[in-house]
Amino acid sequence: MKFIESIKFNSDGLVPAIIQDAENNQVLMMAWMNKESLLKTLETGNTVFWSRSRQKFWMKGETSGHTQKVVAMYLDCDGDTLLIKVNQKGAACHEGYRSCFFRKIDEKDYSLVVCEKQLESPEKIYKKKNE
Amino acid sequence: MKFIESIKFNSDGLVPAIIQDAENNQVLMMAWMNKESLLKTLETGNTVFWSRSRQKFWMKGETSGHTQKVVAMYLDCDGDTLLIKVNQKGAACHEGYRSCFFRKIDEKDYSLVVCEKQLESPEKIYKKKNE
Numbered sequence: 001m002k003f004i005e006s007i008k009f010n011s012d013g014l015v016p017a018i019i020q021d022a023e024n025n026q027v028l029m030m031a032w033m034n035k036e037s038l039l040k041t042l043e044t045g046n047t048v049f050w051s052r053s054r055q056k057f058w059m060k061g062e063t064s065g066h067t068q069k070v071v072a073m074y075l076d077c078d079g080d081t082l083l084i085k086v087n088q089k090g091a092a093c094h095e096g097y098r099s100c101f102f103r104k105i106d107e108k109d110y111s112l113v114v115c116e117k118q119l120e121s122p123e124k125i126y127k128k129k130n131e
Numbered sequence: 132m133k134f135i136e137s138i139k140f141n142s143d144g145l146v147p148a149i150i151q152d153a154e155n156n157q158v159l160m161m162a163w164m165n166k167e168s169l170l171k172t173l174e175t176g177n178t179v180f181w182s183r184s185r186q187k188f189w190m191k192g193e194t195s196g197h198t199q200k201v202v203a204m205y206l207d208c209d210g211d212t213l214l215i216k217v218n219q220k221g222a223a224c225h226e227g228y229r230s231c232f233f234r235k236i237d238e239k240d241y242s243l244v245v246c247e248k249q250l251e252s253p254e255k256i257y258k259k260k261n262e
Contacts, residue, residue: 002242018149018158025156027149030212042241074232075243077224081161083232093208101205101214110173111133112206 004035008080014050015082022071022085028092029100045070047086064125066090096120135166139211145181146213153202153216159223160231176201178217195256197221227251
């Protein structure tokens with residue numbers, strides 16, 4: 001696991017992972033990994049993160065079905081950020097948008113403007129969980 | 132500054148900013164901003180970061196000339212990550228590569244493989260500083 005030795009995890013043992021759509025290079029989200037979730041990602045071929053708020057592993061799409069299949073991984077020059085290209089199934093965002101960056105900052109008044117189409121309602125995504 | 136009120140800065144007062152090439156959507160780097168560097172970014176139209184190691188502002192390209200002109204900015208659903216599309220002049224990476232993610236993780240042996248062409252040698256970039 002040569003590259004893992006090159007990663008500089010932060011004081012909480014975490015490294016940020018930028019998730020990018022392998023098809024069109026859209027940035028979908030950013031989440032955090034610890035060493036174990038990174039190993040699980042490599043083992044399963046699907047992204048697995050560490051939830052800082054819930055303090056547990058979180059396989060992307062576990063409940064929503066919106067999984068991310070890893071296509072390629074990159075480590076930056078400083079060894080403290082990962083870039084992962086994925087095949088995204090459905091919406092990456094829990095709010096039902098393809099990308100978590102669905103709000104653009106307006107150049108004139110600095111308000112947040114929704115700039116993507118909502119693919120699914122969050123309620124529908126949540127409903128799936130209980131089916 | 133409506134959107135700034137929506138940003139959840141971390142306990143160090145920082146927010147990660149993913150920098151993406153506006154032309155081809157290549158992810159170039161990730162760096163950190165505090166409120167002040169974000170305001171400087173808006174004022175100048177060029178990315179300004181907060182250096183955690185040097186504890187000071189850092190206008191991208193200040194010494195190398197490899198500036199980043201802001202084209203568009205996005206805030207994610209959780210309000211804790213920025214995505215900034217830029218016009219990148221030259222190499223974004225201090226090691227002379229277009230992107231800081233110039234090392235790909237080999238699928239078979241997990242070694243780090245350089246996958247980009249070096250545009251300039253770091254020595255040349257450094258030399259510029261003293262000219």
